[in-house]
Amino acid sequence: MSLIFCSRTDDPDEWRGAFAAIMPDLEFRVWPDVGDEGAVEIALVWDPMQEQLLRFANLRLIASLGAGVDHLLAATTLPPGVPMTRIVDANLTQGMREYVLLQTLYCHRQAPAYLAQQRAADWRPLDQPFCQQRRVGIMGLGVLGAAAAEALQDIGFLVTGWSRRQKELPGVECFAGLSRLDEFLAASEILVCLLPLTPDTEGIINRRTLGALPPGACLINGARGGLVVEADLIAALESGRLGHAVLDVTREEPLPADDALWRAPNITITPHIASITNARSGAELVADNIRRVRAGEALLHTVDPDAGY
Numbered sequence: 001m002s003l004i005f006c007s008r009t010d011d012p013d014e015w016r017g018a019f020a021a022i023m024p025d026l027e028f029r030v031w032p033d034v035g036d037e038g039a040v041e042i043a044l045v046w047d048p049m050q051e052q053l054l055r056f057a058n059l060r061l062i063a064s065l066g067a068g069v070d071h072l073l074a075a076t077t078l079p080p081g082v083p084m085t086r087i088v089d090a091n092l093t094q095g096m097r098e099y100v101l102l103q104t105l106y107c108h109r110q111a112p113a114y115l116a117q118q119r120a121a122d123w124r125p126l127d128q129p130f131c132q133q134r135r136v137g138i139m140g141l142g143v144l145g146a147a148a149a150e151a152l153q154d155i156g157f158l159v160t161g162w163s164r165r166q167k168e169l170p171g172v173e174c175f176a177g178l179s180r181l182d183e184f185l186a187a188s189e190i191l192v193c194l195l196p197l198t199p200d201t202e203g204i205i206n207r208r209t210l211g212a213l214p215p216g217a218c219l220i221n222g223a224r225g226g227l228v229v230e231a232d233l234i235a236a237l238e239s240g241r242l243g244h245a246v247l248d249v250t251r252e253e254p255l256p257a258d259d260a261l262w263r264a265p266n267i268t269i270t271p272h273i274a275s276i277t278n279a280r281s282g283a284e285l286v287a288d289n290i291r292r293v294r295a296g297e298a299l300l301h302t303v304d305p306d307a308g309y
């Protein structure tokens with residue numbers, strides 16, 4: 001059995017080393033050096049080129065290198081009937097928990113305003129609400145959104161959440177579906193976006209939805225750039241309707257040096273580092289699914305290509 005690794009952004013040597021330690025019988029090949037195409041049964045991929053996977057007639061598993069699969073679904077014609085899995089990993093979840101806590105506290109404790117005051121040598125305390133009075137809304141209550149909700153609640157924030165299907169999370173007021181979206185947004189002074197990018201969520205943060213937030217609200221996008229209509233975001237920041245935006249992801253990555261987002265007021269940009277798949281723990285998860293494929297058992301963390309996540 002061989003595995004083909006296809007990614008323009010992940011380091012194949014890290015993954016090769018991780019698999020060598022736990023599954024030494026697996027032949028690890030890196031695109032375009034595919035070797036015997038008929039022997040390839042596993043594709044470990046981030047963004048394969050169009051139709052690349054169709055050439056492997058004996059493919060039994062397509063494993064995403066990340067939690068998100070939008071790259072994969074958008075870039076590739078999938079061989080019909082081959083199951084797809086994604087990364088659900090405690091390290092990845094912990095990274096996102098930390099990022100959301102960091103950026104929520106950064107907004108809540110008015111760090112951007114104090115940084116501006118520091119630059120102006122302006123020593124002036126600002127009014128500070130308690131976190132028990134601060135309403136944080138999380139869009140997407142999946143693996144990462146639910147973990148972020150729990151962490152925010154633990155330190156006292158008032159947390160609400162929004163998802164496609166109704167969720168029950170202890171202490172979190174949960175809203176579901178488009179019909180409840182505006183109600184959810186109206187209660188989100190800090191909006192944390194952890195939705196997958198799908199045809200239904202593309203551009204969901206736009207002029208209309210930004211306008212449904214409380215005036216001066218903050219946005220934290222730790223999911224995908226395609227969720228945001230960037231021109232609408234810039235307009236909302238310029239008008240002051242939105243108080244601050246933290247973006248870990250943008251439509252084009254890396255964000256070009258001349259992109260208007262860099263120069264928007266009240267914005268914090270990080271280069272898609274909110275949480276990064278660790279090759280060692282990621283390889284263990286994929287290896288577990290490879291063993292399941294071999295044993296004909298049910299796979300873990302499968303993707304529904306029709307839903308897009």
Ligand code: NDP
Pocket residue numbers: 067068069092096139140141142143144145162163164165166167177194195196197198200201222223224248249272273274275276309
């Ligand atoms: P999950 O699939 O576990 O959760 C997705 C959540 O979004 C679910 O609650 C789902 O609802 C909800 N959702 C999906 N579509 C809609 C919709 N149309 N309307 C309302 N809710 C919707 O994903 P994860 O939590 O594991 O990851 C979320 C995203 O985070 C990934 O897709 C990826 O893009 C991004 N990510 C970013 C990283 C970074 O470093 N910046 C790192 C890792 C991931 P329901 O529960 O009803 O299914």
Ligand code: OXD
Pocket residue numbers: 065066067068069087275276277
């Ligand atoms: C992911 C990511 O989806 O890193 O895992 O963005």
